[in-house]
Each structure stands twice: as structure tokens, then as C-alpha cells.
Amino acid sequence: MLRLLWLFAVLDAVLLLDSGMLFPRESSSRELKELSGLWVFRADKSPNRNQGFERAWYKSRLAETGPVIDMPVPASYNDITQDSTLRDFIGWVWYEREVVVPTRWITDEGTRVVLRVGSAHYYSVVWVNGEKVTEHAGGHLPFEAEIGSLIRKDPARPCRITIAVNNTLTLETLPPGSIQHMNDPVRYPEGYFVQNIYFDFFNYAGIHRPVLLYTTPKVYVDDITVVTDFLDNTGLVRYQVSVKGAATATLKVTLMDKDGHCVASSSEASGLLKVVDVKLWWPYLMHKNPGYLYSMEVRLMAADERSTYEDVYALPVGIRSVKVTNTQFLINNKPFYFHGVNKHEDSDIRGKGLDWPLIVKDFNLIKWLGANSFRTSHYPYAEEILQMCDRHGIVVIDECPGLGVRCLLVRRDKNHPSVVMWSVANEPAAEMQPAALYFKTLITHTKALDPTRPVTYITDSNYARDKGAPYVDVVCVNSYFSWYHDPGHLEVIPIQLNAQFENWYGKYQKPIIQSEYGADAVPGLHSDPPMMFTEEYQNAVLRSYHDIFDQKRKQYVVGELIWNFADFMTAQGITRVVGNKKGIFTRQRQPKAGAFILKERYWRLANETGRLPPWTKYPCPL
Ligand code: BDP
Numbered sequence: 001m002l003r004l005l006w007l008f009a010v011l012d013a014v015l016l017l018d019s020g021m022l023f024p025r026e027s028s029s030r031e032l033k034e035l036s037g038l039w040v041f042r043a044d045k046s047p048n049r050n051q052g053f054e055r056a057w058y059k060s061r062l063a064e065t066g067p068v069i070d071m072p073v074p075a076s077y078n079d080i081t082q083d084s085t086l087r088d089f090i091g092w093v094w095y096e097r098e099v100v101v102p103t104r105w106i107t108d109e110g111t112r113v114v115l116r117v118g119s120a121h122y123y124s125v126v127w128v129n130g131e132k133v134t135e136h137a138g139g140h141l142p143f144e145a146e147i148g149s150l151i152r153k154d155p156a157r158p159c160r161i162t163i164a165v166n167n168t169l170t171l172e173t174l175p176p177g178s179i180q181h182m183n184d185p186v187r188y189p190e191g192y193f194v195q196n197i198y199f200d201f202f203n204y205a206g207i208h209r210p211v212l213l214y215t216t217p218k219v220y221v222d223d224i225t226v227v228t229d230f231l232d233n234t235g236l237v238r239y240q241v242s243v244k245g246a247a248t249a250t251l252k253v254t255l256m257d258k259d260g261h262c263v264a265s266s267s268e269a270s271g272l273l274k275v276v277d278v279k280l281w282w283p284y285l286m287h288k289n290p291g292y293l294y295s296m297e298v299r300l301m302a303a304d305e306r307s308t309y310e311d312v313y314a315l316p317v318g319i320r321s322v323k324v325t326n327t328q329f330l331i332n333n334k335p336f337y338f339h340g341v342n343k344h345e346d347s348d349i350r351g352k353g354l355d356w357p358l359i360v361k362d363f364n365l366i367k368w369l370g371a372n373s374f375r376t377s378h379y380p381y382a383e384e385i386l387q388m389c390d391r392h393g394i395v396v397i398d399e400c401p402g403l404g405v406r407c408l409l410v411r412r413d414k415n416h417p418s419v420v421m422w423s424v425a426n427e428p429a430a431e432m433q434p435a436a437l438y439f440k441t442l443i444t445h446t447k448a449l450d451p452t453r454p455v456t457y458i459t460d461s462n463y464a465r466d467k468g469a470p471y472v473d474v475v476c477v478n479s480y481f482s483w484y485h486d487p488g489h490l491e492v493i494p495i496q497l498n499a500q501f502e503n504w505y506g507k508y509q510k511p512i513i514q515s516e517y518g519a520d521a522v523p524g525l526h527s528d529p530p531m532m533f534t535e536e537y538q539n540a541v542l543r544s545y546h547d548i549f550d551q552k553r554k555q556y557v558v559g560e561l562i563w564n565f566a567d568f569m570t571a572q573g574i575t576r577v578v579g580n581k582k583g584i585f586t587r588q589r590q591p592k593a594g595a596f597i598l599k600e601r602y603w604r605l606a607n608e609t610g611r612l613p614p615w616t617k618y619p620c621p622l
Helices: 002-015 103-107 148-153 356-369 383-392 403-413 433-449 490-508 535-552 593-609
Strands: 032-034 037-043 069-073 092-099 111-121 123-128 131-137 143-146 159-166 177-181 193-197 206-217 220-231 234-244 250-256 262-266 270-276 294-303 308-317 322-324 329-331 338-342 373-375 395-399 419-426 455-459 475-478 512-516 557-562
Touching (some): 069 092, 069 206, 092 206, 103 111, 103 148, 111 123, 111 131, 111 159, 123 143, 131 143, 206 220, 206 308, 220 294, 220 308, 234 294, 250 270, 262 270, 308 383, 338 356, 338 395, 338 512, 338 593, 356 383, 356 593, 373 557, 383 395, 383 403, 403 419, 403 433, 419 433, 433 455, 455 512, 475 490, 490 512, 490 535, 512 535, 535 557, 535 593
Parallel strands (some): 338 557, 373 395, 395 419, 455 475, 475 512, 512 557
Antiparallel strands (some): 032 206, 037 069, 092 159, 111 143, 123 159, 177 193, 220 234, 250 262, 250 294, 294 308, 322 329
């Protein structure tokens, strides 16, 4: 009974999250039109970067106001051409695409037509046929606008979508940066300025995730929230459906198993579905059938004086629970050990653009490695990636770059079973009392938004100085012993890592995840005895860390995430050799020597910690 009351209480909290952000899916009542492909493009290289607005480039075809080039969407624009001024461009760039919209979308007044941008970095303004429909700040989350009435104004003409995107980062943006004007005429040309950034990845920009048009009926399912748990072998799915466009509607909610059999149903907008003989959602390598997903079909019927409306939306649902004790991270009440990676959305040519071949390759590599988890360092990743995690049972620590983005992130990702913890920031300066209070508020608010998941932030500061740590559920620590500290001195790792764990645990008695560790290795660079930047040095760092992890994971260390899965691009600088080389895979996804060390270890850990019956132990793949 208590469990049920808790489930109801937490659902109410999750619902405080305003209106919905359902991922667009096709159904018998919803159509999609993907606008991926070639768009028309121009960077505004005028001295004040404002010519596009001054001359209203959105009012006519972009090609009529100046030269244009082809630009693929989704992709960062930076590495697409041979022009270094576009790679390093700061300011507004303009994208345009004309679309022919199906006649019935226009003639049927009972249809909503929505334009959705999966993400565009950083600030976007969107026009349709020269009229502004929305603007959005933030590079990693979707935004949308209803455009039906606009395209109905002049049905004969194609729908012209113009999107201006500005990548300038300031102290108010997430991630932050600052523009520095270089006013010394002896050293810099007139009007010269640079973008300073305070993070270690390239500030890729452009339209990074798919743009699409989709339809819903005028009365539609706006949001669905599910919170799951189980008691013995009964699954509990507390749900809430919110409807927009009508005061009343009839609903039919059906939960179906993988074979399409109905396992529970209801006709209420909110309620509790009980699933007998539940098939729980389990992480990869923790169970022989990981990533089991039910499908919750919500069917809505409504009518007004003009017409009747039917809307159908099917949400994948994984039934699982997450809990944290002093020493353990529990999924479905069983201890879970994170053996995983940190990633970036990053690759050759595409930059941060969503790319299916890359996504599938990365999942294949994650599975080959025997990894069961990753952290979305340092921003929310594409929803398509989280859906893959749900299906493959890859556990996610979902990270947002700070305050404003947090609500939106929780709203977007709340229903993913793969997401087991929120990380509200990476390495914040939390040593001062005001900062500590800020983090207390941040964490408390995140818990109020979603009491079903633990919350953390990632720390690298000295345990004695970090004042925000009392409020996290799990301590996540980054450390780079024998790299940034005591460079070249591999022998210090055991003593320093041991002290790190003992100090944090001694002070807070909370489970600890080593959320980053690693060393740069330029692929193909060798030396024995090991020297920094060689593959042998990266191997040695990994091995030393692993020895201590093996001691502490029997006590309170609940995970280890290598920095990084793959090499990635950064700003140019004297410590970066064409990017950060701490990947265990190259940027082209080929293994360095360290990948094989990790692979052997992760498969061993999977067999030791994955709770598989002995007869299903996994051999480490070749
Ligand atoms: C960590 C940061 C990460 C950097 C890494 C490094 O969280 O973004 O890329 O250091 O320096 O502290 O390689």
C-alpha cells in the first residue's frame, strides 16, 4: 500500500512539468515529414553579423539576397567546407528549406501541423513564409511551433522554412563562454574578436538534430507520464495522460507486451495499471533479456460541433525501479555496477550532427566492449540515442549543463527506463558557501520534479572543499592522477586514488562512481617504459585505476566510467593534439590498445556483477 501511495505522490510531482514534449511518432492519426537532407545556407559575415536581420533575409528566398551553399541537416556546419572562417565562425548563420505540404494537411482544419527542430546550437529564430513562428535558446533540446494557420494562408505556395542560428556563447549561455574584443591595432585587425569557451569540446554549431513536420488532430494527446515499480511479480505502472484541444475526451489506455498482447488497460486519464507476471526492464549483461519494453497505446476520441477526432500515441514503457543505499546502486532491487563510458556527440565531418550509421556503430562498440552504461557528458543527447538505450538496456546518467535546461531535460527524458540518474552539472565550482546553496537548491528542485531518480553532480574538486556534495545521492568524482596532477608519475595513482575514495566515503557515506578517469593517447604512439601520450601510458593508467576499483567496488564504489569512449574535437590549444585524445577508440571508432584492456575487464565485471545465472555466463567476444 505504501509503495502505491509513493507511486501516486511522485507522479504528481513529475506532472508539475508543464506541457508535453512527446517524441513525434507516426500512428494511425499522426503523420511525419522528415526534412533531413540538403538545406540552403549562408553565414552572415557582415562586420556586425546582423545584416540578415537588417535586410530581412527571411522575407524572401535566401538565394535572392546573396550567395548560398548546400548544407546538410542534421550536421554541424563547421567541418563541411574547406573554409576555416566557416569552421571558426561566430555569429548568425541562415538555413532555408522549401517543403511541399500534403494538400490534406492544409484542407483539413481539424489537423494541427507542427514544425519541430530536434536541436540547433545555440540560439535559433524560425520563420515560415517570412513570418516568425518561434525562437529558442539552448543547443541540446527540441523546440516546436504550430504552423497550420500560416501555411493555410496561401495554400498554393510551398512552405518556406528559414532558421537563423547563432552560436555565440556568453556568461548566460549553457555552456558558457565570452566574446573578447581585441582592440590593440598593433596586434589585431580592426573589429577583431574571439569566442572564449570554458569547456573542453569544440563549439560545433548548426542544426544538429532532425527537423520535421508532423500532424496531430486538433484534439490530441499532449503528454504522457509514467512512473513504474513492481511488487513481487506484479508490475505497477502509474500513468497520467494530458489532453489538449478539448475540455473532454474519451480515452482508452492499453498496455501491450512485445507480442502485442494486452496486459492491462484503462479508460481513465490517470491511473494504475497492474501487470501480472511482469517482465522487468533489465540492463544489458544483467539479465538474459535486457531492455524489455511494453507499449502503452493511448487512444483518444473527442467531438465538437464540426467533427470527431481520434488521436493515437504509443509510448514504449520499461518497468523497473531505481534505489540508492549507503553503499549500493540498486536496479530492480539488485546491486548494479556501472562499467561504462563517457561520450560526446562528436565525429568527423558531421561534428555534433545526428548520424544513424555513427549511432549504431557506437552501440555495437559499447556492446563489444561489455559496457553496460554511459553518461551523457556534458549535455542532453538526442532522444533517438536514449531510445536505443531503452531498447538495448544501456543504462544512462543523463546530464544537463545547468539550471534552465534541467526542467526541459526532465520533461523530455522522464519516461526513459534507461535513464537512472540525473546529473545537474559537471565540475561546478562548489567550494564557496553561496555556490553550495545554489547546488542544494538545484538538486532539491530536480528531486521535486522527479522523485523517482537519484540526483548527482559531477565533482573534481577536493572532497574537503566541495560544499554541495552533502545534497547528492551518489558521489561522482572525476580525477586525472598522473596526468593533470603529477604528470608522468604513474606510481602515485594507487595512493592518491585510494585516498580519494576513502576521503569521500569517510565524509559522506554515499556510494561513489568514478565518473571520469583516463589519459591522452595519440594512436600509434608507443614507448616502453610508458611515456605520456603513448598507448602504453594510457594502458598503465587504466590498469592502476582498475586495481583500486577492484578493492573498493567490494565496499562502496558502484561504478567506473572511462574518459572517453572516443577521441573528440576541441578548440585548438597547446594541450590538445587535433582534439582530446583520451578516447579508447579513435575518432574514427578504431580501438586503441586501451580498448582491449577495458573489454577484458568489462566482460569479467559483467560476469561477476551482472547477476546472471552461471549457465549464461558470457565469453568475452574476440
Ligand atoms: C574533465 C572534463 C572533460 C575534459 C577532461 C579532460 O570534465 O570535459 O575533456 O577533463 O581534460 O575534467 O580530458
